[in-house]
Amino acid sequence: MTTKEKKFEYKGMMAPTFTPFNPDGSLNLAIIPRYAQLLHDGGVTGVFVNGTNGEGMSLTTAERKLVAEAWAKSRGMAGKVVIQVGGLNLRDSQELARHAVSIGASAIACLPHLYDKPGTIAELVAYCKEVASAAPEIPFLYYHIPFKTGVELPMDKFLEAASLEIPNLAGLKFTSMEVETEGYGCLKAVGGSMTVLNGFDEVMSKSRRVGFHGAIGGCLNFMPLEAGRLLCLSGIADDDGSTCCVPRLERLDEIYRLQNRINTLWDIVRKHCGCSFVSGAKFVMKSLTGVDVGPARKPQQPLSEETEKLLSDERRENNYPY
Numbered sequence: 001m002t003t004k005e006k007k008f009e010y011k012g013m014m015a016p017t018f019t020p021f022n023p024d025g026s027l028n029l030a031i032i033p034r035y036a037q038l039l040h041d042g043g044v045t046g047v048f049v050n051g052t053n054g055e056g057m058s059l060t061t062a063e064r065k066l067v068a069e070a071w072a073k074s075r076g077m078a079g080k081v082v083i084q085v086g087g088l089n090l091r092d093s094q095e096l097a098r099h100a101v102s103i104g105a106s107a108i109a110c111l112p113h114l115y116d117k118p119g120t121i122a123e124l125v126a127y128c129k130e131v132a133s134a135a136p137e138i139p140f141l142y143y144h145i146p147f148k149t150g151v152e153l154p155m156d157k158f159l160e161a162a163s164l165e166i167p168n169l170a171g172l173k174f175t176s177m178e179v180e181t182e183g184y185g186c187l188k189a190v191g192g193s194m195t196v197l198n199g200f201d202e203v204m205s206k207s208r209r210v211g212f213h214g215a216i217g218g219c220l221n222f223m224p225l226e227a228g229r230l231l232c233l234s235g236i237a238d239d240d241g242s243t244c245c246v247p248r249l250e251r252l253d254e255i256y257r258l259q260n261r262i263n264t265l266w267d268i269v270r271k272h273c274g275c276s277f278v279s280g281a282k283f284v285m286k287s288l289t290g291v292d293v294g295p296a297r298k299p300q301q302p303l304s305e306e307t308e309k310l311l312s313d314e315r316r317e318n319n320y321p322y
């Protein structure tokens with residue numbers, strides 16, 4: 001593999017896709033082409049499959065392959081197809097990594113082991129190396145999401161150490177609020193050669209300002225136009241008024257407004273759905289786009305009619321969509 005191939009050269013908005021289910025809980029793969037078209041129309045240029053929104057950890061390995069294949073078939077619309085292969089026993093993650101190569105995925109991403117959690121950078125590097133080496137032909141991204149995994153190791157140091165051991169290491173999905181400190185360190189790590197993608201919508205603007213390459217955020221499934229404008233305005237340097245037709249103060253107001261709109265929507269979902277956040281997010285997806293990705297799987301709880309009504313009422317009161 002050449003240096004260029006092992007890098008994940010990507011800039012833009014990538015949707016962490018919801019796995020569509022039928023009401024009986026079986027996969028609804030037939031809807032994926034329409035879902036991919038919707039993302040494409042909103043300016044989304046990649047998909048992150050079988051992650052948190054995708055409920056990868058609630059799917060069987062066979063189902064994860066089917067979902068990955070369906071997105072790979074829709075790559076004409078979906079753009080870059082990144083398959084999250086972690087959250088399982090190592091053997092299955094390696095099998096999914098090989099499968100990702102066989103279907104022409106753009107890259108794989110991987111969580112740490114969720115039970116035998118790594119306690120040191122060396123342990124995390126060793127684990128990632130096992131997975132990455134099963135798919136040496138394509139880039140490997142680490143999926144950093146400490147609030148879910150409990151693995152809180154410093155990512156800038158991880159990238160430095162992993163780059164010496166994993167030839168196809170290309171970067172990470174950084175799902176932490178620490179974008180201006182640790183996240184910035186990741187951008188500077190390994191001579192600035194790693195791709196760093198933001199994972200929390202709440203810090204989308206900040207992450208763009210410090211130079212993250214892109215965003216993988218749930219809101220990109222249903223409000224990509226607002227998110228795209230937010231990312232675009234946030235990427236304009238303050239001292240370079242000449243490149244932007246929107247005056248600086250107006251621009252800052254608009255950034256503030258757009259970031260707040262995204263945050264408010266997530267606050268509504270969190271308030272009514274708590275731990276069944278993906279159930280709520282899937283309901284929002286259906287309400288705002290008409291693409292029905294169905295219910296979430298347990299342990300996410302189904303939404304009661306009352307919760308659905310509360311979500312709908314608050315959504316409308318806050319003018320989503322415009």
Ligand SMILES: CC(=O)N[C@@H]([C@@H](O)[C@H](O)[C@H](O)CO)[C@@H](O)CC(=O)C(=O)O
Nearest residue numbers: 016051052053054199200201217218266
């Ligand atoms: C934990 C979680 O759900 N994170 C979301 C965010 O978009 C999140 O929903 C949003 O920032 C609200 O907190 C994405 O990062 C999910 C994601 O990338 C994935 O599906 O793997």
